[in-house]
Amino acid sequence: xxxxxxxxxxxxxxxxxxxxxxxxxxxxxxxxxxxxxxxxxxxxxxxxxxxxxxxxxxxxxxxxxxxxxxxxxxxxxxxxxxxxxxxxxxxxxxxxxxxxxxxxxxxxxxxxxxxxxxxxxxxxxxxxxxxxxxxxxxxxxxxxxxxxxxxxxxxxxxxxxxxxxxxxxxxxxxxxxxxxxxxxxxxxxxxxxxxxxxxxxxxxxxxxxxxxxxxxxxxxxxxxxxxxxxxxxxxxxxxxxxxxxxxxxxxxxxxxxxxxxxxxxxxxxxxxxxxxxxxxxxxxxxxxxxxxxxxxxxxxxxxxxxxxxxxxxxxxxxxxxxxxxxxxxxxxxxxxxxxxxxxxxxxxxxxxxxxxxxxxxxxxx
Numbered sequence: 211x212x213x214x215x216x217x218x219x220x221x222x223x224x225x226x227x228x229x230x231x232x233x234x235x236x237x238x239x240x241x242x243x244x245x246x247x248x249x250x251x252x253x254x255x256x257x258x259x260x261x262x263x264x265x266x267x268x269x270x271x272x273x274x275x276x277x278x279x280x281x282x283x284x285x286x287x288x289x290x291x292x293x294x295x296x297x298x299x300x301x302x303x304x305x306x307x308x309x310x311x312x313x314x315x316x317x318x319x320x321x322x323x324x325x326x327x328x329x330x331x332x333x334x335x336x337x338x339x340x341x342x343x344x345x346x347x348x349x350x351x352x353x354x355x356x357x358x359x360x361x362x363x364x365x366x367x368x369x370x371x372x373x374x375x376x377x378x379x380x381x382x383x384x385x386x387x388x389x390x391x392x393x394x395x396x397x398x399x400x401x402x403x404x405x406x407x408x409x410x411x412x413x414x415x416x417x418x419x420x421x422x423x424x425x426x427x428x429x430x431x432x433x434x435x436x437x438x439x440x441x442x443x444x445x446x447x448x449x450x451x452x453x454x455x456x457x458x459x460x461x462x463x464x465x466x467x468x469x470x471x472x473x474x475x476x477x478x479x480x481x482x483x484x485x486x487x488x489x490x491x492x493x494x495x496x497x498x499x500x501x502x503x504x505x506x507x508x509x510x511x512x513x514x515x516x517x518x519x520x521x522x523x524x525x526x527x528x529x530x531x532x533x534x535x536x537x538x539x540x541x542x543x544x545x546x547x548x549x550x551x552x553x554x555x556x557x558x559x560x561x562x563x564x565x566x567x568x569x570x571x572x573x574x575x
Contacts, residue, residue, distance in 0.1 A: 230256040231301070233343040233355035235266075241362045241513045247311035250294055250343055254301045262346040264295035266310055270339040270361070272319065274444045274489045277332040283445045283489055287318060288339060298348070314361065319487035320513055321360045326440060326451050333449050335442050335490050362483065362513030365397050372396075379503035387429060387463070387501050388421040397510040400481040414475040414509070416496065420463040429462030433499040434473055438482075441491045455481060455494070462500060477511070484510045 232255065237248035250266055268290040275282020294308040322337040339361050345353040376390045393416055401412040414436065422429055436455040441448070456475055463469050475496075485492045496507040 230254065231259050231261075231345065231353065233345060233353065235341045235343060235355070235357040235359075237359055241360045241515070242314065243362055243364045243515070245311060245313045246341075246359060246361075248309075250308045250310065252301065252306040252308075252345070254303050254306065257303050259301045260298065260348065261295060261301060262298050262348050263293070263344075264308065264346070265344045266292040266294055266308075267342040267344065268292070268312060268339070269342065270318065270337070272487050272489050273334070273336045273338075274442045274449075275334050276328070276444055276447070276449075279444060279446065281445060282334075283443060285488055287337070287487075288315065318361050318363075319485045319490070320363045320483040322482050322485050322487075322490060322492065324440075324482045324492075326453055328449050328451050333442055333444070333451065335440070337485060337487055337490060360513055362515065363485070365510070365512055365515050373507055373509060375498075375505050375507045377503055377505045379501050386423050387503070388419075388423075389498070389500055389503065389505060390419040391496075391498060391505060391507060392417040393496075393507070393509065396508075397512055398477060399512060399514045400477050400483070401479055411514075412477050414477070414496065416473045416475065416498075417470070418460075418473060418498075419468075419470045420500065421468040422463045422465055424465045426465050428464045429501045431500075432460045432462050434458045434460070434475065435497045435499075436475055436477075437495050437497050439493050439495070443489045481511060483512050 232253040234251045234253070235248060236251055237246070246268065250264070252264070268288055270286070270288030271284055272287055273282060273284050290312055292310050292312055294310070319337050321339060322335065324336075325332060325334045327333070338358060340356050340358045342357075343353075343355040347353075373393045373396045374391070376388070379387050379389070393414060398414055399411045416434060418432065420429070420432070435457045438453045438455050440451040440453065442451070443449075456478065458473060458475060460471065460473060482492060484494060494509055494511050496509060498505040498507070
């Protein structure tokens with residue numbers, strides 16, 4: 211009888227201690243790049259509590275498993291112990307705060323959690339970090355409090371620069387369609403769940419310029435997709451998964467016409483960041499399809515940075531060509547707000563070419 215009562219007594223003792231002291235981790239910010247900081251707050255609810263020690267553990271793991279495996283792959287990314295109370299102490303009935311600041315190892319992959327399908331298998335991937343408060347007592351069970359925190363890879367300086375892409379496609383004999391695309395920067399942030407209005411950092415603003423030199427062949431559709439490319443290593447298999455995050459179709463360009471337009475791709479709330487972990491790699495590309503020609507534009511998606519990331523340009527001009535790929539300057543009379551959906555659309559007729567190159571007076575009507 212005594213042996214069966216011991217576990218119950220230990221459980222009751224732990225529950226009693228948890229009722230008299232409550233732990234919480236208050237982080238200074240939502241996302242961390244180089245270091246993590248904040249405060250551990252212990253709220254004592256009775257007259258006094260004797261504790262042996264208080265420690266804060268920072269840990270991180272990278273996991274990959276599928277629905278058919280009993281045990282997936284798991285590696286430890288982070289394991290740090292921060293002593294907060296190192297000797298027996300009596301805590302009075304009040305709130306006790308212990309500040310901490312810890313530098314993180316370099317090149318930690320971003321927090322990541324996603325489940326994708328691969329030939330009938332459900333592949334679960336995660337990179338998670340958590341802080342654990344351990345409160346040690348002399349005569350009763352320890353108390354543990356777990357709390358997650360978000361790590362993000364630092365935005366590389368080149369990602370804040372504009373991205374360019376172009377392609378020329380022969381669609382009608384010697385006639386061609388020329389395509390040029392531009393984003394104001396190469397890094398974007400997924401929106402937070404509590405964000406009602408998306409900012410320009412949560413939208414991909416794609417400036418498109420199409421030139422159709424064909425005399426009679428229209429290009430009907432311009433298709434733009436955001437594609438995610440994931441590589442994951444489980445215990446028994448290597449997965450390569452391509453996932454379409456979003457798609458947007460727009461009208462193409464008529465024969466003998468040239469136009470410019472802004473396409474807006476709003477990132478979903480569950481968009482996961484680009485990562486380069488040991489088991490998980492995830493990257494993104496904008497895929498533009500027009501007249502059976504495909505243009506791929508790589509970009510970075512990261513968690514929101516602790517400091518502001520500003521693009522080199524924040525204005526577009528709509529009346530001039532993108533040729534030369536220099537920073538676009540905004541004319542006072544053509545300045546538009548590029549952060550509005552479908553901000554502008556400009557179309558113009560091409561300069562007519564002579565039917566006979568030797569007879570410049572004869573032009574196409």
